[in-house]
Amino acid sequence: xxxxxxxxxxxxxxxxxxxxxxxxxxxxxxxxxxxxxxxxxxxxxxxxxxxxxxxxxxxxxxxxxxxxxxxxxxxxxxxxxxxxxxxxxxxxxxxxxxxxxxxxxxxxxxxxxxxxxxxxxxxxxxxxxxxxxxxxxxxxxxxxxxxxxxxxxxxxxxxxxxxxxxxxx
Amino acid sequence: xxxxxxxxxxxxxxxxxxxxxxxxxxxxxxxxxxxxxxxxxxxxxxxxxxxxxxxxxxxxxxxxxxxxxxxxxxxxxxxxxxxxxxxxxxxxxxxxxxxxxxxxxxxxxxxxxxxxxxxxxxxxxxxxxxxxxxxxxxxxxxxxxxxxxxxxxxxxxxxxxxxxxxxxxxxxxxxxxxxxxxxxxxxxxxxxxxxxxxxxxxxxxxxxxxxxxxxxxxxxxxxxxxxxxxxxxxxxxxxxxxxxxxxxxxxxxxxxxxxxxxxxxxxxxxxxxxxxxxxxxxxx
Numbered sequence: 001x002x003x004x005x006x007x008x009x010x011x012x013x014x015x016x017x018x019x020x021x022x023x024x025x026x027x028x029x030x031x032x033x034x035x036x037x038x039x040x041x042x043x044x045x046x047x048x049x050x051x052x053x054x055x056x057x058x059x060x061x062x063x064x065x066x067x068x069x070x071x072x073x074x075x076x077x078x079x080x081x082x083x084x085x086x087x088x089x090x091x092x093x094x095x096x097x098x099x100x101x102x103x104x105x106x107x108x109x110x111x112x113x114x115x116x117x118x119x120x121x122x123x124x125x126x127x128x129x130x131x132x133x134x135x136x137x138x139x140x141x142x143x144x145x146x147x148x149x150x151x152x153x154x155x156x157x158x159x160x161x162x163x164x165x166x167x168x169x
Numbered sequence: 170x171x172x173x174x175x176x177x178x179x180x181x182x183x184x185x186x187x188x189x190x191x192x193x194x195x196x197x198x199x200x201x202x203x204x205x206x207x208x209x210x211x212x213x214x215x216x217x218x219x220x221x222x223x224x225x226x227x228x229x230x231x232x233x234x235x236x237x238x239x240x241x242x243x244x245x246x247x248x249x250x251x252x253x254x255x256x257x258x259x260x261x262x263x264x265x266x267x268x269x270x271x272x273x274x275x276x277x278x279x280x281x282x283x284x285x286x287x288x289x290x291x292x293x294x295x296x297x298x299x300x301x302x303x304x305x306x307x308x309x310x311x312x313x314x315x316x317x318x319x320x321x322x323x324x325x326x327x328x329x330x331x332x333x334x335x336x337x338x339x340x341x342x343x344x345x346x347x348x349x350x351x352x353x354x355x356x357x358x359x360x361x362x363x364x365x366x367x368x369x370x371x372x373x374x375x376x377x378x379x380x381x382x383x384x385x386x387x388x389x390x391x392x393x394x395x396x397x398x399x400x401x402x403x404x405x406x407x408x409x410x411x412x413x414x415x416x417x418x419x420x421x422x423x424x425x426x427x428x429x430x431x432x433x434x435x436x437x438x439x440x441x442x443x444x445x446x447x448x449x450x451x452x453x
Contacts, residue, residue: 023171025207058277060277065207130359
């Protein structure tokens with residue numbers, strides 16, 4: 001049975017028109033149809049957070065959201081947010097603290113951390129831990145991830161920017 | 170895993186959603202936030218033939234004060250409740266509970282109505298709605314009817330909602346100025362379902378609590394009220410002796426059910442721990 005639906009959305013600033021089966025969730029659509037490999041697919045049941053992307057300005061679980069539901073929405077992935085520079089200081093801080101090992105969870109961690117910094121700019125260490133408890137790091141690198149996020153919160157509170165150690169291409 | 174194939178429709182009006190639901194019968198499922206449904210579809214625990222996406226239906230949206238009631242539309246997300254000034258003022262228990270619901274990415278989509286209609290006894294909103302004496306506003310083929318939270322949660326994942334009905338909103342009496350509240354859950358990881366949890370409200374006058382509502386969740390097949398403990402506490406000066414009596418009463422009263430990792434005995438113990446902490450917090 002062919003049940004494809006026409007959808008149209010803005011992904012990382014580009015208008016995308018497509019036809020998808022309703023059962024296709026957003027991360028499969030982004031990865032397989034649009035070849036955006038930044039959002040990762042982990043547990044596919046909402047537990048791990050590797051698939052975190054933004055829809056209409058809010059982080060969501062890409063595996064618990066259908067591509068057809070995103071019809072008419074603005075979708076942003078780590079690729080688009082990296083280009084725009086909004087994640088730059090977080091990414092720099094993650095590198096400084098070596099807040100990644102295999103890197104599988106990193107895109108989801110960065111998006112979750114960015115929303116924390118936006119919504120709770122005064123978050124303390126405990127609140128950072130609570131917030132990112134929804135993102136699994138199976139290398140168990142949580143401590144350095146919390147350090148990296150706390151550093152960005154501190155820097156922003158002082159009106160400072162974490163400057164890159166070296167220039168990136 | 171991937172979901173089995175299904176069709177998808179997105180009505181704009183409540184009347185259209187209701188007729189689609191009737192048409193679809195047992196093979197149709199409503200989807201709002203979908204934060205439980207999508208996981209069950211991905212695991213093929215559920216294989217509906219059509220999803221009816223109700224997120225465009227205006228009648229189901231928004232938080233407002235109408236007379237002496239706080240009205241929360243079924244489509245209001247957990248995040249909207251967490252961030253709402255109206256909720257903070259008129260139902261502060263809900264604001265305290267919201268951060269315990271899963272994680273922000275899930276709270277951004279998951280809805281108040283979805284959680285209530287699903288009737289998971291481990292979820293926060295069913296217990297809170299019971300503690301706050303909420304009234305469920307339900308629409309079906311015969312029009313509107315209202316059901317109190319007390320009569321709404323019938324059994325495990327079973328509510329008073331009929332298969333052709335939609336939960337439209339919930340009405341909650343505005344919190345009186347002397348209302349005190351306590352929300353706490355014991356979970357293995359912040360955001361996971363609780364091993365045991367307590368949503369409590371009361372009216373406080375010095376060291377005396379009245380109109381107590383202590384609702385435990387994740388311990389039985391529905392959220393449960395600690396009637397005997399409430400009766401013990403109501404109208405008496407709260408001291409250590411009374412708290413100890415209430416803790417014994419609640420452990421006798423509530424018939425805890427074991428889950429996959431926790432025995433009924435452990436849950437019974439935790440119910441008492443939660444009540445003691447709650448009572449000490451309420452009179453602090």
